[in-house]
Amino acid sequence: MGGNEDWRKNADTHKMSPEEVKSAGVEASKRPPGHNPGGVLHQRRSLPYSPYTIVLGGLAISGAIWYFTLYTKKKPEATARDVAKVSFGVADPKDTHPRK
Structure with missing residues (x-):
């Protein structure tokens, strides 16, 4: 019977409402606050x-980019200062105007 209840220790409860967690009896598998909260793909x-x-x-x-586009x-006869x-x-x- 112990092998059948292992899923309760590792149940993923983040998509369950508090009522569903209580009815399924998996309160012990909830993570403590601050333990990987909202970690999505290691985003900061x-x-x-x-x-x-x-x-x-x-x-x-x-x-x-704007300046060098004008420069190119x-x-x-124009100089960088003219640009x-x-x-x-x-x-x-x-x-x-062109210089002579």
Whole structure:
């Protein structure tokens, strides 16, 4: 009879309501609080960095991609400084016209 009752020690009760746990008689198999709570595929509950750090990092990466895209599409006579002026919107017309 002891072999038939082994399932009660290892019963998975996380999907059962408290009433179902009592009616099945598996109260002893419930895990104590804090013992692997909500462990789904070893996911973390918190991010490794703060959200502000992640946003700043994303903006820096996006800005770098944007700048280098402008830099690669520039005309041969334009300099990196000219591209930076255009990207920040402070360029004069002499910075955007071909040099002689």
